[in-house]
Amino acid sequence: MKIDLKEKFNKRLFRIGGFVLALAFMLFAGHNIFAQGTRGTIKGTVVDPSGAVVPNATVSLVDAVKGTEVRSVQSDDSGVYQFLEIEPSTYNVVITAAGFSEARIVDVKVEPNRNVELDATNLAVSGATNEVTVTAGAELIDKESATLGTTVDRQRVEGLPLNGRNVLDLALLQPGVAPASGGFGSGTGIRVNGSRGVENNVTLDGANNNEVAVGGTTGGQPRPDAVQEFRLLTSNFEPEFGRNTGAIINVVTKSGTNDYHGNARFFYRGTELSAARFLDKAIPGTRPAGSDFRRKFDRKEYGFNIGGPIPFLDFGEGGPVTSSGRDRTFFFADYERRYQVFGQSQTLPALPTANERNGIFSRTIIDPATGNPFPNNTIPTSRISPIARFYLDFIPAANASGQAQVSANQLTENNYFTARVDHNISQNHLLNFTYNFFDSDVFSPFAFGGSNVPGFGASDLRETNNYIGRYTYVISSNLVNALLVSYSTNEQPGVAPVNT
Known part of the structure; x- marks a missing residue:
């Protein structure tokens, strides 16, 4: 089979170019289309040593695999923060607030289509300790979804x-x-x-x-x-x-x-x-x-x-x-x-026997040229098509029952x-x-x-x-x-x- 590599390459290049143009058009022309995703979310609460919520705390999300800061948000008036549409990976959550020491929650595992709700993070008063590090445990139950x-x-x-x-x-x-x-x-x-x-x-x-x-x-x-x-x-x-x-x-x-x-x-x-x-x-x-x-x-x-x-x-x-x-x-x-x-x-059934390969049959064979039976039910060698004989060599030799295992x-x-x-x-x-x-x-x-x-x-x-x-x-x-x-x-x- 002959394959035109140039035509194949041009066709694929045309598809990629068309796809990129369509993506660029929708990137700048549409912001109201939603689609199903494979991403997850992280949600948590920031509190002080007395258990009171801490609003306006800066919460940064760091991809532990890439080593990059993905996003930064502020906790709301209820001390709650959340990160939506997060790629599946392992993250570290860094929390800072005025008057408090920095807190880190490490090894937060985000899986596709899962909501991770972290335990309330208790910030230490600044000066009591330089840093608080908490290792996130595996969350067995998604509290936000019944899936x-x-x-x-x-x-x-x-x-x-x-x-x-x-x-x-x-x-x-x-x-x-x-x-x-x-x-x-x-x-x-x-x-x-x-x-x-x-x-x-x-x-x-x-x-x-x-x-x-x-x-x-x-x-x-x-x-x-x-x-x-x-x-x-x-x-x-x-x-x-x-x-x-x-x-x-x-x-x-x-x-x-x-x-x-x-x-x-x-x-x-x-x-x-x-x-x-x-x-x-x-x-x-x-x-x-x-x-x-x-x-x-x-x-x-x-x-x-x-x-x-x-x-x-x-x-x-x-x-x-x-x-x-x-x-x-x-x-x-x-x-x-x-x-x-x-x-x-x-297993190939109904194969020609050795005699049949040579034109010798046990049943009556009619000569298509005359309409009469061949003498002794035998086709003369000169009457066997060379094309048929060529393809006959591809067929395996049969056993006594007319079959062959190939x-x-x-x-x-x-x-x-x-x-x-x-x-x-x-x-x-x-x-x-x-x-x-x-x-x-x-x-x-x-x-x-x-x-x-x-x-x-x-x-x-x-x-x-x-x-x-x-x-x-x-x-x-x-x-x-x-x-x-x-x-x-x-x-x-x-x-x-x-x-x-």
């Missing part, structure tokens, strides 16, 4: 083994979640509280990531090394979530920090490292008879990622100056490729790419952009229901793209406007025959 759910954090995403490296498989560790049977309607591959797999609603960084026709996700999920965490909501959803009756699955991608970080990885799973299944003993492998009855399976996955600040030019009176981008603009990019060989076998390999090639850019225009104006790409080429040697012999397989081609943009405008400590724009493509031309 039931759980969060699979980064430690579990990166640390738990995943056969296939699909992060959504970790949802199977949660109560009420079971694998969905294969075939039409299986959707994301999991069932929650008895619902069908096709009824789940999957979002990527808050944007719709559902395949409309048959359910499931639009494309491949970001690889585990590109996922910050994901949250599984099982019942009592908030009003902003609709569309489906099953579970809500919010996948959040990683973002860059003030320091450059990255990794390189390689995973290998081979036949030599695998144990044989019981039924494999009855399935001939692709190896010589008697050497190994295990079905051939080789999977190689390799990839890398990198993230950090983005340097840029800052134009001032003295001319352009290169800025490091720290505390302001961050990027993260992850790429992974999979190549897999999977041995398959097939083996061939299914080949899979997948590419995954995820990129994210976060830009802090100011503490009150934030921009985020996510791009997720997936393509797949699966060659099946026994295509179209398994009726074909090896050499007449088919390739299942697929390419998906997710473009996600978000603009957040913090109007006040209790009013935030978030605009979310997304565009997805799913190109699947179908199963294409491949003759080799």
Whole structure:
């Protein structure tokens, strides 16, 4: 198959350009559109040693992972402060007020779609101590929402083994979640509280990531090394979530920090490292008879990622100056490729016998030229088409019962790419952009229901793209406007025959 790389690149560039223009238009033209999100909130109260509330205290929120100050607010007349639309991460809360020592609440974990309510912070009188530090405990109950759910954090995403490296498989560790049977309607591959797999609603960084026709996700999920965490909501959803009756699955991608970080990885799973299944003993492998009855399976996955600040030019009176981008603009990019060989076998019935291959039949064969039977039911060699004889060589020789057991390999090639850019225009104006790409080429040697012999397989081609943009405008400590724009493509031309 010939692929025009220039045309493919121009088409993708056109999509990205159109998406950026649409985002820019809505950024400056609309501030009243709300969308469902994957962010959380932090709420707390400031009191003095006597228990009286402390108004007008300055409360700063610092991202402990990036090392940047995200936002600063004042406590109200009731001593209450809150941070809305906060990216999932770990934060430190710094509280200062006139006449009191500084107080810090460290390791405040914000999860997608969760409200964190901190215990009242007791400020010490200035001079009694220089600083008060409190470590936030894990909050098991969300007092602001009746939604039931759980969060699979980064430690579990990166640390738990995943056969296939699909992060959504970790949802199977949660109560009420079971694998969905294969075939039409299986959707994301999991069932929650008895619902069908096709009824789940999957979002990527808050944007719709559902395949409309048959359910499931639009494309491949970001690889585990590109996922910050994901949250599984099982019942009592908030009003902003609709569309489906099953579970809500919010996948959040990683973002860059003030320091450059990255990794390189390689995973290998081979036949030599695998144990044989019981039924494999009855399935001939692709190896010589008697050497190994295990079905051939080789999977190689390799990839890398990198993230950090983005340097840029800052134009001032003295001319352009290169800025490091720290505390302001961050990027993260992850790429992974999979190549897999999977041995398959097939029993082919009703094959021609050795005599029939030579034109000798046990039943009456009519000569189409004369309308009379061939003598001795034998077709002369000169009458057998050379084209038919050529293709006959592709058909395996049959045993006495007219059948043959044949083996061939299914080949899979997948590419995954995820990129994210976060830009802090100011503490009150934030921009985020996510791009997720997936393509797949699966060659099946026994295509179209398994009726074909090896050499007449088919390739299942697929390419998906997710473009996600978000603009957040913090109007006040209790009013935030978030605009979310997304565009997805799913190109699947179908199963294409491949003759080799």
